[in-house]
Amino acid sequence: MQHFVLTWKAKNNIILRLSRNSLRLKTVSDGFAFARDGRVLEGTLAVAELFRLHDLLAEVTGSVDFRLQGFKGERGQFMLRLEAAGVVPLACQRCLEAIHFELKIDSLLQLVPESTELSQEELEDDTRDFLPLAGELKVAELVEDEILLALPVAPRHEKCGLPGAADAGERINPFAALAGLKGKPN
Ligand SMILES: [Zn+2]
Numbered sequence: 001m002q003h004f005v006l007t008w009k010a011k012n013n014i015i016l017r018l019s020r021n022s023l024r025l026k027t028v029s030d031g032f033a034f035a036r037d038g039r040v041l042e043g044t045l046a047v048a049e050l051f052r053l054h055d056l057l058a059e060v061t062g063s064v065d066f067r068l069q070g071f072k073g074e075r076g077q078f079m080l081r082l083e084a085a086g087v088v089p090l091a092c093q094r095c096l097e098a099i100h101f102e103l104k105i106d107s108l109l110q111l112v113p114e115s116t117e118l119s120q121e122e123l124e125d126d127t128r129d130f131l132p133l134a135g136e137l138k139v140a141e142l143v144e145d146e147i148l149l150a151l152p153v154a155p156r157h158e159k160c161g162l163p164g165a166a167d168a169g170e171r172i173n174p175f176a177a178l179a180g181l182k183g184k185p186n
Helices: 002-025 031-036 051-056 120-124 139-152 163-185
Strands: 040-046 063-072 076-089 098-113 130-134
Touching: 031 063, 031 130, 040 098, 040 139, 051 076, 051 130, 051 139, 063 139, 076 139, 098 139
Parallel strands: 098 130
Antiparallel strands: 040 063, 063 076, 076 098
């Protein structure tokens, strides 16, 4: 058992060491220039390096592919289109087992200088989001933000979300768990 845990940890350490390099590559030094020049950045992020997701997961596995496209809007706005896809093993809120959630993101973002005050009209505009930026664009962080926004708030398996499932489960489970413990050799 202990051996298995160490192996899993060692594996994750290797993934992290590899992905630290990739994170550095996924930083754009000037997001406005990226948009102005119509640049494209494509890549893959390991779920292991998306730390803010980890608490929501049943297991830290999988990866997310993304494509970031810069362009200029009709009125010269600095725009980004972010597309991302992957399978994320979310923890079911009821049974904690994995739900293999198919992530699909297609977001439109407008870059604005950090000190910009947005008008009420702009804030209410839901055709795009505003991304205040000093200059440097942390792409991995942006992808992680968008993933967090796209995940369901309280994910449950279909069978775990059925009306009455919670009641029945809570009445039966403590006994089932006790019986399981009693039967287990030390
Ligand atoms: Zn479940």
